[in-house]
Amino acid sequence: MKFFIDTANLEEIKKAASLGVIDGVTTNPSLVAREGDVDFHTRIKEICELVDGPVSAEVISLKAEGMIEEARELAKLADNVAVKIPMTEEGLKAVKALENEGINTNVTLVFSANQALLAAKAGATFISPFVGRLDDRAHEGMKLIDEINTILENYGLDSEIITASIRSPRHVKEAALIGADIATIPFGVVQKMSKHPLTDIGIQRFLDDWESTKE
Numbered sequence: 001m002k003f004f005i006d007t008a009n010l011e012e013i014k015k016a017a018s019l020g021v022i023d024g025v026t027t028n029p030s031l032v033a034r035e036g037d038v039d040f041h042t043r044i045k046e047i048c049e050l051v052d053g054p055v056s057a058e059v060i061s062l063k064a065e066g067m068i069e070e071a072r073e074l075a076k077l078a079d080n081v082a083v084k085i086p087m088t089e090e091g092l093k094a095v096k097a098l099e100n101e102g103i104n105t106n107v108t109l110v111f112s113a114n115q116a117l118l119a120a121k122a123g124a125t126f127i128s129p130f131v132g133r134l135d136d137r138a139h140e141g142m143k144l145i146d147e148i149n150t151i152l153e154n155y156g157l158d159s160e161i162i163t164a165s166i167r168s169p170r171h172v173k174e175a176a177l178i179g180a181d182i183a184t185i186p187f188g189v190v191q192k193m194s195k196h197p198l199t200d201i202g203i204q205r206f207l208d209d210w211e212s213t214k215e
């Protein structure tokens with residue numbers, strides 16, 4: 001399973017990369033806005049220099065033509081840019097056109113299996129179902145990951161599933177058990193994944209026992 005870090009913050013990306021477990025980055029307009037007064041293209045370029053894997057950058061246009069123009073500009077920033085396209089009819093048209101141009105896409109804001117099936121058929125490189133936002137509305141986000149995983153396998157469709165809108169380590173574990181290709185994870189959740197109270201207790205006990213041999 002690949003891990004992407006879900007942030008536009010350079011320090012978080014550096015820290016996550018230093019752990020040796022990060023295969024890419026996803027951003028969205030809200031995450032970029034959280035960074036304050038940064039130039040979007042400059043920030044995407046900076047992120048692309050920090051990681052070798054795919055870096056998702058989202059378009060703002062709602063019409064296919066505008067999305068395609070934005071995507072071409074984003075793709076010029078670095079070889080590892082994947083252009084995030086919203087899951088709409090216009091988005092599907094853009095995905096097909098961009099696939100023909102060899103530009104990688106990440107179809108975002110996916111909330112149903114049929115949306116994912118359409119995105120895969122249009123030629124999306126990545127598909128991002130949002131589990132946390134479904135859970136927030138009392139749906140079962142992880143059930144959607146399972147359904148999409150089965151559908152893509154049934155038909156040998158090439159798109160990779162990015163489990164997105166992750167809120168907890170439990171989401172990551174469940175996505176891994178299902179066999180989702182990728183989880184895009186906020187840095188705070190990566191940190192929580194590395195911790196267990198018994199690990200801390202165990203380290204302290206080893207240190208105490210080691211010290212006691214010197215008494």
Ligand code: E4P
Nearest residue numbers: 006026028128133164165166
């Ligand atoms: C990543 O590609 C998504 O944009 C992100 O995971 C959405 O997360 P949120 O639902 O916490 O905003």
